Amino acid sequence: MKYQRSSALFTEAEKYIPGGVNSPVRAFKSVGGTPVFIEKAKGAYLYDADGNRLIDYIASWGPMILGHAHEPVIRAVTGKAEKGTSFGMPTETETEIARLAVSMVPNIDKIRFVNSGTEACMSAVRLARGYTGREKIIKFAGCYHGHSDAFLIQAGSGAVTFGSPNSPGVTRGTAQDTLLAGYNDLEGVKALFEANKNEIAAVIIEPVAGNMGCILPEEGFLQGLRALCDDSGALLIFDEVMTGFRLARGGAQELFNIQADIVTFGKVIGGGLPVGAFAARNEIMNHLAPLGPVYQAGTLSGNPLAMSAGLAMLSELNDRPEIFKSLEEKTLYLHKGISRVLTRHDIPHRINRLGSMISVHFTDEEVKDFGSAATGNNDRFKKFFHGMLNEGIHLPPSAFESWFLNDALSYDDLDLTINAVEKTAISL
Numbered sequence: 001m002k003y004q005r006s007s008a009l010f011t012e013a014e015k016y017i018p019g020g021v022n023s024p025v026r027a028f029k030s031v032g033g034t035p036v037f038i039e040k041a042k043g044a045y046l047y048d049a050d051g052n053r054l055i056d057y058i059a060s061w062g063p064m065i066l067g068h069a070h071e072p073v074i075r076a077v078t079g080k081a082e083k084g085t086s087f088g089m090p091t092e093t094e095t096e097i098a099r100l101a102v103s104m105v106p107n108i109d110k111i112r113f114v115n116s117g118t119e120a121c122m123s124a125v126r127l128a129r130g131y132t133g134r135e136k137i138i139k140f141a142g143c144y145h146g147h148s149d150a151f152l153i154q155a156g157s158g159a160v161t162f163g164s165p166n167s168p169g170v171t172r173g174t175a176q177d178t179l180l181a182g183y184n185d186l187e188g189v190k191a192l193f194e195a196n197k198n199e200i201a202a203v204i205i206e207p208v209a210g211n212m213g214c215i216l217p218e219e220g221f222l223q224g225l226r227a228l229c230d231d232s233g234a235l236l237i238f239d240e241v242m243t244g245f246r247l248a249r250g251g252a253q254e255l256f257n258i259q260a261d262i263v264t265f266g267k268v269i270g271g272g273l274p275v276g277a278f279a280a281r282n283e284i285m286n287h288l289a290p291l292g293p294v295y296q297a298g299t300l301s302g303n304p305l306a307m308s309a310g311l312a313m314l315s316e317l318n319d320r321p322e323i324f325k326s327l328e329e330k331t332l333y334l335h336k337g338i339s340r341v342l343t344r345h346d347i348p349h350r351i352n353r354l355g356s357m358i359s360v361h362f363t364d365e366e367v368k369d370f371g372s373a374a375t376g377n378n379d380r381f382k383k384f385f386h387g388m389l390n391e392g393i394h395l396p397p398s399a400f401e402s403w404f405l406n407d408a409l410s411y412d413d414l415d416l417t418i419n420a421v422e423k424t425a426i427s428l
């Protein structure tokens, strides 16, 4: 496939936008080449500026679980837009989506909507600090919780793709309050709690990590974190920006049967519009302004277009929970197909998968944390990525990202993808 016009559009964009993109991971820096410019999308497909049709495994980095331009979502948004796009005053739709989200997710009484996953995680940490009166947090190497200062300490996603997991501009004071542990390393977390008695406000974690590829929590790891938090009075924050409304109706809390104290959302919850949210039991949420002293606000938070898109999305997931099972089956089919091909070609690989999240790592090692994810052969990933793109399959342009499957993908699309792996594998 040819990407000439995309390439020209990128050259023009670079003149006016830093790196030509509004979010770094889009820039293809870790795989080389220039990004594909999208004109429109429908169902499982992207249509680009050169007229190519691509099968999409990015799904806008997660939100598009029902496929692109899904009719009920589009109808909800266009219907609302005609009535005004923002009021900065309450609307009934906010209560409708809040009520629905609270009914779908275990262990939460109230939810507050914001405009991004970053905002959701940043606000969740402030709330945890305000609630506990403590300042330190524990995060895990390779987990990404948005680009707020406190999280850019050994962060995953674009931060690691570009080799700057500790960003200039983050103050030493801020960095000191973020303690780092290894994913799946419960002993390491225990040691941090012991060394920082009564100082830790919260442990924040992606219950299934998606920002260093897809990495699963080992048996007992999340339960161990829950117990450590309980023993020390710290809050457990599940960052469900990726996993929420994707791995199950009630997200990772439901899937693993573990209760977090604060849960953050983004991506699916907004139906593809800019939405994030954080939620908890009343006892914690009532500390937020205007009820309590912990301040948090937003001019466009609860925006009517965003809320109606999210409501249409969550309503469908609530009404058709079988989607989660069918997505899991498709992902398993893809996993088996890719693994079969790579094995036949003697290409060392590990595939991690849960629900509709999956990632392919070109390594012999079990991939269970940031260190093992980094053992992946990046040159091979680059060739793989471009080989697949040439066959019309758009994967995330970094080995440190999870792929996301959507409900519109057919088994024919999956077979096309596996055939593309077959063609690509020869040159890996």
Ligand code: PMP
Binding pocket: 061, 115, 116, 117, 118, 119, 121, 144, 145, 146, 147, 157, 206, 210, 211, 239, 240, 241, 242, 266, 267, 276
């Ligand atoms: N948390 C997680 C787990 C994420 O994957 C992301 C974004 N990829 C964020 C937080 C930040 O969300 P946003 O990009 O909407 O700010």
